[in-house]
Amino acid sequence: MQEAGLPDHLFEKYSELVYRECGINLHQGKRALLQARLNKRLRATKLPDYETYYRFLTARGNTQELIQFLDCIATNLTYFFREIQHMKFLEQILPDLLAEKSKRRDCRLRVWSAGCSSGEEPYSLAMCILPHLDDFPECDFRILATDISTRALAVAARGIYPKEKVLKVPEPLRSRYFRPDPSDRAAAQYHVAQALKSIISFRRLNLKDAYPFKGPFDYIFCRNVMIYFDKSVQENLVNKMSAYLSPGGYLFVGHSESLMGLKHSLKYVRPAVYRK
Ligand SMILES: C[S@@+](CC[C@H](N)C(=O)[O-])C[C@H]1O[C@@H](n2cnc3c(N)ncnc32)[C@H](O)[C@@H]1O
Structure with a gap:
């Protein structure tokens, strides 16, 4: 060896x-x-x-x-409610989108977590969005969560996390969506609620490959993934993902990433947020 x-x-x-x-x-x-x-x-x-x-x-x-x-x-570092500014902004823009959808009788709300790692990002998004759907019960809300790493995806689909990680989830969401593992007397592991698991589909997808779905997505989160790519791969990826956004849809990238210097057709909204 x-x-x-x-x-x-x-x-x-x-x-x-x-x-x-x-x-x-x-x-x-x-x-x-x-x-x-x-x-x-x-x-x-x-x-x-x-x-x-x-x-x-x-x-x-x-x-x-x-x-x-x-x-x-692949580097899989991630945590619940990472870059919380995005979650706060999402909660600001979501009511308008839901009102508009309700007027158009469009019940479909689609989110893509591209490069979801071990699942903390899509579960955080689900926790942010679900409470807003109480007044829109007919909403067909789904999150597609993809990653190249089968190891990370297995952790995500299992939905069991150590207590230290779960402590990053703000209350009251933590009590609402996590339960201590009943077989673990020390309560060191927590299970994600089925209500979150049931709206997320975890799939292996290499972002460089063709995408085997139609979309479109209202929100795409591709955060802390492009940082590992060079400019030409980033540009290609942003343009590919833009085609999967619905008109007016948003692309969220990591705060240490920027689309500066890349040719694309999205509008800058605020740091690390772009709109079609
Ligand atoms: C640092 S994690 C970011 C996780 C999460 N988005 C966040 O911001 O916390 C980067 C993820 O991108 C994934 N990744 C890297 N290259 C990829 C590719 N070509 N296709 C799909 N996923 C990729 C890695 O497996 C890893 O899980």
């Missing part, structure tokens, strides 16, 4: 592969990370070195290992 340095030519081959497959830009600063993740896959596959693993990974039909490898590369 190889632990010595990753040679330059292999670093290049792996970074090209990662860029081609999922758009993530592994520059030299990510070299140690790549090597650490490769060591993990060498141990799991019992292959002797980076060269052999590269051949194994790129062999025709080995999509299963490619999925596992990309799982290891």
Whole structure:
């Protein structure tokens, strides 16, 4: 099992592969990370070195290992109510959208959490939106939550989180939508309420691929995902996602991301919020 340095030519081959497959830009600063993740896959596959693993990974039909490898590369950091300004803004704009929909007898409310990681983002969105639907019971509200990482998606679909994470959820939403695990006497794990789970569909989707759904979405959240991509991948992604927004729909990106310098047709609304 190889632990010595990753040679330059292999670093290049792996970074090209990662860029081609999922758009993530592994520059030299990510070299140690790549090597650490490769060591993990060498141990799991019992292959002797980076060269052999590269051949194994790129062999025709080995999509299963490619999925596992990309799982290891992606950074999945997330938490409930991250960038809470977005949630507050969403609560401001939602009543108008619902009133307009109700007038048009359009009951469909669609949200896409693109790059949802382990689920904290779509669950937070569901918690923000659901209380506003009390006066619009016929509303058909669904969240599509996608990510490239099957590992993160498994956590999301399970909907069980450690107490420290759940403490980020403001009251009264926390009491309303979380229950301590009944089999855990220490109450260290919490279950997400079925009311939230039932409106979210978790799916694996590589944002670089074609999208196998029609949309359109009223709100798309693609936050802290594009930061790993270079400008050309970002531009392509923003334009692709814009086509899936309904007219007047909003795109939310992370506050450390910006569409500045990218060619797109969305209108800037406020930091990290754009509108079609
Ligand atoms: C840092 S997390 C952000 C999670 C959440 N949106 C938030 O803001 O807290 C970035 C997520 O993007 C996903 N990701 C990276 N490249 C992707 C791609 N090409 N297609 C789909 N998801 C991708 C990663 O797997 C990871 O879960």
